[in-house]
Amino acid sequence: MRLKVTLLAVLVVGIALVVGGSVLVALLGSALTDQVCQDARARAAQLAASPSAAGRPVSTSRELVQLIDRSGHVISADPKLASPGSECVRVEPPGYGEDFVFAAASITSGGEVVVGKPLVDVLDSTQFVRRILAAGLPLMLLIVAGVTWVVTGRMLAPVTAIRREVDEITATELHRRVPAARPDEIGRLARTMNRMLDRLQRSHEAQQRFVSDASHELRSPIAAIRQHTEVAQAHSGRTTVDELATTVLAEDLRMQCLVDDLLLLARSDEAGSELRCTPVDLDDLVFAEARRLRSATSLTIDTTAVSAGQIHGDEAALARMIHNLADNAARHARSGIGFGLCESDGAVVLTVSDDGPGIPPGDRARVFDRFVRLSTARSRDTGGTGLGLAIVADVVRRHHGTIRITGPATFETRLPRPG
Template sequence: MRIRVTLAAVLVVGLALLAGAFVLVTLLGSVLTAQVCTAVRERAAELSGSAVRASSTSTELVQVIDRSGVVVGGRDIGRLASPGPACVKVEPSGYPEDFVFAASSLESGGEVIVGRPLVDVLDSTRFVSRVLVVGVPVMMLVVGGVTWAVTGRMLAPVSAIRREVDEITAGELHRRVPAVRRDEIGLLARTMNRMLDRLQSSHESRQRFVSDASHELRSPIAAIRQHAEVAQAHPERTTVDELAAIVLDEDLRLQQLVDDLLLLARSDEDHTEPRLTPVDLDDLLFAEAEWLRRATSLTIDTSAVSAGQVLGDEGALARMIHNLADNAACYARSRISFALTESAGTVVLIVSDDGPGIPPEDRFRVFDRFVRLTSARSRETGGTGLGLAIVAEVIRRHRGTIRITAASTFEVRLPRGDRAVAQSR
């Protein structure tokens, strides 16, 4: 880039200087020739009153022509053609340079012709041309040197950024590039640092995810191994039915955990839009409420559920509603309430319970992965800490939002069906 910028600057300046030099020399010759023409015309007018006494000098040619066209005075260089009222440039016989001639009429009917050489004009233009022949390359060299130095100084931070980024590895994501300037390069450095912040955050999140997932997977595996070893060493202490029941429970926990992990992993890797099909959230809510009535002794209130349709993945939305309902069932004392309304192009889903609720300082943290706020939500009760993380991910992929508006109330907002189509376009 440094070489290209320098060559471009030298080329542009060189072309501009060459064009300017050509124009300067041309204008200089034209102006000086015009001055000689003016002087010659004035001299011819001056001599027209005393043409008979007019004579040529070393710097001036004069011819006097009578009415019949015969040369009657001045330098004998042959008959000069009359230039008329305008100046003409002619190289007379016996002279190595051009002259400018002008004529003036005599009262007797003839005319006087005066000519002066253009040697001074040619000398001046030659001198300026020589100066430009030397000056233009020197100026191009100066421009090239200055451009090379300035671009090198400007691109030095870019080289420093490149070297720093080249040395950053997955184990050194805490390093940052220098961002001390306040120009576009400084803006680039700050943008790269923000990118490194995101990469570091994502890397640390993945590390925590792998660590937490490994820890969660070890628990059911260790439980199955423990009971199997006890049954093998002391078969009289257990029965096949008891061992099968324990292994089945732990296997179900393990399967649920693996399914949740796979769902989140696919969500992290898949950046495509979910399948857009019309989904009636009220039908999903009624189905979930019916399941809760059969599986629990809680009072399920669906009186505030009205029609609400969105565009999205029905399976993912059903999973989101199930996880919210399961979370409410784990904390509720006696009652869970569902509500569904449409407001200003948005479908609003509310799930609340009469449990102890979530403290305000934890209402953002509960949507992180493997987060358990109390001992009530422990491994023994079947929780993995992934349910609300899956809820947040499903809602994000459907261009919605979720927040905890009260201690035990979750509010989900999703674009209505027709609005979701407009946003996807």
């Protein structure tokens, strides 16, 4: 880039200097030629007004003079030099190797005087200027190239420093940042890059926590299965095949649920993951989930606050969201769960609540993080993988909605209605 800017500056300045020099030489030649014309006119007027104008004119090396009578004949042995009339003319007379500028002045007694002035001084002056420009142009271009190279290098030095710093940042050094003290565009670029590094660091840390938590969660059922099978193998009389099968099946189901949730979140995190959106009646999904809870639990399920509500979204993902909210409520409810659904301010509002102990205000934001279990929900016997509410938050986000905890144990989800 530095070389390209320097070459471009040299090219632009070179073209400007060539064009400017050509115009300067042309204007200088025109101005000097006009001055010679004025001199020739003044000399012709002087000779025409002198008493000796009727005599034979005398020419010199710096001036050609001819007298022309009334009939247009030249009063001299030389051939006619020029017929300038009222304007100056530029002519190379016969026998001369250079151009002259001729001007004429009328004689009172009749005829006219023609005076020619050589253009040798004009040609010498313009040639001298051309030599100066030809010698100065390369020097000017060299100065422009040097100044541009130095200035561009100083301007790009911060970019080079940023590039070197970023090039040295690895996955284990995402805490490093590029210098961003400048108030100009490069400083804004550096600050933008630092914000990108902040996001990468947070994403990397979240990924590490996710992998660590997933490994821990998978280790628990595997360890339980191994423990029970080792006990059964070492002490076959202490357990029966049915007891061992029940334990292994329960831990296997727990591990299957965890793997399914991990795969669902992984697919959701993939770039370009799109929802298969169709018109979805949320009230049908809520009633279906309520029927499942009534058949699977002894809790009182209240759906009297459920009314019609349709959105445009992925039916399977929305069903999973309602299922996870219902399972979360069922694990903590003492006696009942309440569902609510209505349309308000261009959105469909879904609420799921239970009469359990509730969630402390300080924990209401982090319950939607992955692998978060509050103290009241840490028991393995209550089930859950710590990913249910994270999946709920992800589904709501992908449907451009919001979710919050409005009461001790009330989850309110707002999803936009189709326009």
